Amino acid sequence: MPGLNPGIHVFVASENALIYYGGMSGAWVYIMTNRPDGTLYVGVTNNLARRVREHQEGVTDGFTRKHGLKRLVFAEAHDDIQSAIQREKNIKHWSRTWKVKLIHRTNPNWDDLSDRLT
16 A cells, blocks of 8 residues: 555444455554444554453453453554554544544544454
8 A cells, every 4th residue: 555654554334344455464553432432442452352252351440441342443453562553652642533534544434344354
């Protein structure tokens, strides 16, 4: 995908799957919500499918469980955990408007992408 930084790979929602641009990844930055235009949570993990499942099952107490954030609306793969952590920190400091624009760029309908994880 033109214009992407090396080491960052974005998934785009299609009808049946997440279309992946890039190679294998070592870490993920993701955004969870409870509904379209609802509360947002930005996280980082080395295993996206497992972490999303933990959020959905309410395995741990915390922000996502308290607010019922079970919908994965954005996922971005990184080559290493350090770059993913830095990206997560950057996004967490963004305004809500910027975060919403980031989601809309790849998932304009705020579809739950968790069922498309492999």
